[in-house]
Each structure stands twice: as structure tokens, then as C-alpha cells.
Amino acid sequence: MSKSVKLAAIILLALSAPAWAQSKKTDKPRLYGIGQPATPEQIAGWNIDVRPDGQGAPPGHGSVKEGEKIFLERCAACHGEFGESAGRWPQLAEGKGTLTSDNPVKTVGSYFPYLSSVVDYVRRAMPFGDAQSLTNDELYAVVAFVLNLNDLVDDKFVLSKETWNKVKMPNANGFYDDDRLKTEKAFWNAKPCMKDCRPPVKITMHAAVIDVTPEDTTKGAPAKDKAPKKGSVD
Amino acid sequence: MIKDDDKTRTSRRRFLAGATGLTAGLAAAGVTGVAQANDKNLPPNVADWSKSLGDGVAVRPYGHPSKFEKNVIRRDVQWLTASRESSVSFTPLHDLDGIITPNGLCFERHHGGIAEVDPHDYRLMIHGLVERPLIFTLEDLKRLPRVNKIYFLECAANSGMEWRGAQLNGCQYTHGMIHCVQYTGVPLKLLLEQAGVKPNGKWLLVEGGDASGLDRSLPLEKALDDCMIAYRMNGEMLRPEQGYPARLVVPGWQGNMWIKWIRRIKVGDQPWYTREETSKYTDLMPSGKARKFTFEMDAKSVITSPSPQAPLTRKGFTVISGLAWTGRGKVKRVDVSLDGGRNWRTAKIDGPVLDKACVRFYAEIEWNGEPLLLQSRAMDETGYVQPTKDALRKIRGVNSIYHNNGIQTWALKANGEVENVEVG
Numbered sequence: 001m002s003k004s005v006k007l008a009a010i011i012l013l014a015l016s017a018p019a020w021a022q023s024k025k026t027d028k029p030r031l032y033g034i035g036q037p038a039t040p041e042q043i044a045g046w047n048i049d050v051r052p053d054g055q056g057a058p059p060g061h062g063s064v065k066e067g068e069k070i071f072l073e074r075c076a077a078c079h080g081e082f083g084e085s086a087g088r089w090p091q092l093a094e095g096k097g098t099l100t101s102d103n104p105v106k107t108v109g110s111y112f113p114y115l116s117s118v119v120d121y122v123r124r125a126m127p128f129g130d131a132q133s134l135t136n137d138e139l140y141a142v143v144a145f146v147l148n149l150n151d152l153v154d155d156k157f158v159l160s161k162e163t164w165n166k167v168k169m170p171n172a173n174g175f176y177d178d179d180r181l182k183t184e185k186a187f188w189n190a191k192p193c194m195k196d197c198r199p200p201v202k203i204t205m206h207a208a209v210i211d212v213t214p215e216d217t218t219k220g221a222p223a224k225d226k227a228p229k230k231g232s233v234d
Numbered sequence: 235m236i237k238d239d240d241k242t243r244t245s246r247r248r249f250l251a252g253a254t255g256l257t258a259g260l261a262a263a264g265v266t267g268v269a270q271a272n273d274k275n276l277p278p279n280v281a282d283w284s285k286s287l288g289d290g291v292a293v294r295p296y297g298h299p300s301k302f303e304k305n306v307i308r309r310d311v312q313w314l315t316a317s318r319e320s321s322v323s324f325t326p327l328h329d330l331d332g333i334i335t336p337n338g339l340c341f342e343r344h345h346g347g348i349a350e351v352d353p354h355d356y357r358l359m360i361h362g363l364v365e366r367p368l369i370f371t372l373e374d375l376k377r378l379p380r381v382n383k384i385y386f387l388e389c390a391a392n393s394g395m396e397w398r399g400a401q402l403n404g405c406q407y408t409h410g411m412i413h414c415v416q417y418t419g420v421p422l423k424l425l426l427e428q429a430g431v432k433p434n435g436k437w438l439l440v441e442g443g444d445a446s447g448l449d450r451s452l453p454l455e456k457a458l459d460d461c462m463i464a465y466r467m468n469g470e471m472l473r474p475e476q477g478y479p480a481r482l483v484v485p486g487w488q489g490n491m492w493i494k495w496i497r498r499i500k501v502g503d504q505p506w507y508t509r510e511e512t513s514k515y516t517d518l519m520p521s522g523k524a525r526k527f528t529f530e531m532d533a534k535s536v537i538t539s540p541s542p543q544a545p546l547t548r549k550g551f552t553v554i555s556g557l558a559w560t561g562r563g564k565v566k567r568v569d570v571s572l573d574g575g576r577n578w579r580t581a582k583i584d585g586p587v588l589d590k591a592c593v594r595f596y597a598e599i600e601w602n603g604e605p606l607l608l609q610s611r612a613m614d615e616t617g618y619v620q621p622t623k624d625a626l627r628k629i630r631g632v633n634s635i636y637h638n639n640g641i642q643t644w645a646l647k648a649n650g651e652v653e654n655v656e657v658g
Binding site: 029030031034035036037038042043046047048049050051052078087088089090098099100102103104111112113114116117118120121125128129131132144172175176177178179180184186187188189190192193194195196197198199200201202203204205206207208210211212213214 | 377378595
């Protein structure tokens, strides 16, 4: 390529170069003009969250009695007819007074702090595998029945936005903000011990004795289901 | 025990003297080794693959690991959960090295199975206390300025099965609810700026598009700090199991908040107290009260090799290898103990040390076949030192499920096998 052709090419490149998107340092955030306005109709279809103060609670109502019918048809296979759980599915009722015991049972009655935590969850995720299939009335009815299983409302109770505040959740004051920085302050230690930090150690427990680790299933053999199985991922 | 010349010589003599015993140990450990080699492929013979042609290009248009690596897979523990759609599988940490987790091996935690989202129909809605409620397509997200960040993601329940003592025999199961990849995506701050958060906006509701619609409350401050909406991991588009086509990245904070298949962000003035941050992901203390919003993951480490699924196959020079991480910034140091925490040596960190990412550490030893109690201890730049399990239990009891970052002990036996144990 001759010098003049090269030069021409460079000039041409410079002329046709797109404008660089300038990211100037200003207080005002840059708006890129990307994204479409969300219409009220679009928002309404997805806006299903419910807050403890009742914000987001849908219109409608449902009774304990109506809820019992729906629960037996659509929930009891996993949660048990009385919310006692079938197998490892979440238990929904009982468990009062167990939170300080060796085997805490966390249910709507024993652990959930707010009614909204139940309503919001059932509304978005239940029945398992058929999410968002309940009407608002059915949603209120099922939750009313679960509250009744926990002796939190009587047999004649009807749940709605209007009766929302009548439900008192027993463990509402059972939670406090993360305090690790304070209560676990001792774990911050600029000079951890390096030598003779403790007396000679002994093995106090072996995983192999419990033997609940799955077999290697790479060859297609199903993992053996062994006892005693302690623990949970949630 | 940590490499030193005199002991090297001593142990080599012992190794030669005890060679017969080691062979027995190898057999007991059931490991692949010299015994399984095929003589016809070994010198002076010439192997088959050196003589005939192999597959051509594009025969494997999306490459997979060698067929000889078929054991390197995610695994689950079926008794843990009621169904595989709401369950967890674990990263095979014992088979990996470096800090990046291959996409196909990143642990899974689903609450309603894997949503198969058509990228054309993907929408991210931002609304609530904003000036301009917006909907973004995937194409929109990809047009915006993007960043590349390597972060670890750890489930708050990682090691949750070990609160009452050693239970699962393998670091895949005890520590495998973690992965570390490079994300490409849009800073959440930038997206929120497009919508314009109103002055009374303090919290976000972040919601997934799967059949569980998993929703969590995220403080606005964190969202504006380092969160992002990622659509790529390790260069390629997110895997369906990891939230394809877009997920929330919440660096250093519990994995449950990293909403997959994210469909909606709503700005509000207070938290929502959803089921996932009340009934679940709260830490029950011995008092019967529970900690809530325990977002940050404490510093933690684990020796990945040797470990129960990665036994030692021979005496002599051995590299102990492990991973460390902290949700509070950078890992500053990792120590290794061979005697159950009595004495410690500082390990070598190799590879990048990044904010809220895994680091890889190594400790070189001469193993003469004596039983060892292997431990690792991570420290981060805030001065936090990974505690013993007993120190954690003293404060938290055994029923808090989440945030078990206690020091792990592996018992290395004379035959090379390794077992998950507790020491006292």
C-alpha cells in the first residue's frame, strides 16, 4: 500500500468513526434511553407481593370452611391433613414451645412472624407445581384454614383485607437483626495463635460411623436411603 | 511435618521401607493409580492414540470433559429434601483446583425446578417507588454498559448438615454449596438510575421468574454498592440452572438472595419479610429467638484435597489444596494445621486474591504415612478469623442451620483414606 493510499484510508476511518458514547463525570446519572415504560396493566399482572402492613393484599375473602376443602384436595398430600407433613415436606401446624428444644418445629403458628409471609408465599408458590393457580378467594380460604390448624383463628373465621389485623402471630417478636459484629466480636483477632494453641486433640466423632453419605451414583445406581438423617438445607 | 529437608530424607527412607504397607493402603483407598495402567500404552510400546486419527474439529461442537472424567459431577443427598425440584446438588470441590468453578459443576439450589425461560420472552420489570417504571428485554440488558466480576456464591446453608457433628463424608457434601465464576452483567445501580429511585425508596423486593417466584428484600444501599444483573458466567450465557437468562448477583451475601431468572424489582420503603427471610434463612439461637437478615457470609475455608473423596495415594511429597473465601472483602491469609488445630502454618495463596471471590491455597508436606488431623483457617481483611465449630456452637447452639463456617477437620489415616471427623 502506497503512503498516500494509507493516509487516505486513515482519514476515511476517522471520518466514518461513530461518535464515542461519552461517560462524563456528573452528578446526574446518565439515561441511556433503553427499556420501555411499564404500563399499569403490565405491573398489575406481576405485582403480587404482600407486606406485613397489608400493602399488596388482594381483594377477596375466604373462610376456614372453604379453605379446608381446598386444602384437603390440593395441599394435604404433601403437608398432611392436619398440616403435620407427609415425609419431608414442610410441617405447617403444631410446634408451639419447641423453639428452645433440641428439635425445634418451625410452623406457621410456632415460627412465622407475619401473616403476610404466609399469604405472599402461598400466592406466588403454592400449590407446589401449580403456582399462581388459586383465586384470591381460594388464597384467603387456604391461609385461613392453615391459621385455624394452628388455633390462631376460630372455625368461623373469614380472612380478607378487612380481617387481616385480627390475626395475631405468636412469634411476631421472635426475631432480631443480625448482631454478629457485636456478639461474635471475639472472632476478630489480629494475631491468632500459631503454636501449642490447645492440648493434644482427640477425635470425638466420625462421619463414617453415621454413614449417611450417598454412594457414588455415577454408574446409575440409586443412592441408598440410610438413617438417621439429621439436617436440612432450608 | 511441613516440608523441611531433614524430614524429607527421613520420610523417604521410611517410605521405601514401608512400600508393601502402602500398596495395601492404596488398594483400601480404592484409587486409580499405576495398577490400572495398560502396558500396551506404556513405553517402550506406543499407545493407540499415537497411531490412529481422532475426532476432527466440530465433531464436538460444544466441548465436554474427557470421558475419563465422568466422575466429576454434581451430586445430591436424596434424604435431605422431599423432592428434587426443591432441593440442592453439590459442587465436586474435591475434583477441582484454581478458583473458577466450571459452569456445569456449579451447585444448584432450586425451589421450583429449573425454569426454562425463552430469551425472547424474558422481561425484567422495575417499579414501585421509582420515577419511571420500566421493562427491560434481554437485548436491552445486553446493550447497556457492562462489567466483569469474579464472585463466590455460597448458600447460607452450606455445611448446615454438620451443626450436630461430622455427618457427611466428603467436602462435596459438607462444603459444596459454593461456586465462584466470572459474571458479566449490568450494575444494578445503573438499572435503578434508569428508573429513578424516589427519595423514600430504601429496600428492594427482588423476585424470580421460576415456579417458586422466590422473593427477598434487598437493602437499597447494597443494591447501589456492588450488585449486578448478570447474564453471562465464565463468558457464556448463564446456565438454566443458574438463572438463564439473567440473575441477581449480591457479592458476599447469602446465595438465597441471588435471585435466578429474575423478573421483577420493586422499590419500597421497608422490607417485605417474605417466607424466605422469616420462616427460612433466619438463624434460630439457643434463646428461642432468631437472627434475621444475616446477609454476609463469614470467612471460611476447606481443604479440598486430600479429603474423603480425594484420598492420598502415596507417601512423600504432597500438596494440600483448599479454597477460602469471605463475604466481607478479601481473604488475607489461610493457615493449615496437621494436628487438629494445635499448631498452624501459613499456607501459600496462589492465583488472584479478589474482593468476595474464592482464593486457592496450598500447603506442601512430606507425608510419611502417619495419621494427621488436617484443618484450614481463613482470615479476612477485616481481621475476622474462621472459628472452630465448638466456638460457633457455644454462641449459636446447633439449630441455626445457616452460616456454619466452622473449621473443618479431616482425619488422614495411615492408608491414605480421609474421613470427616470432629475433634475435641
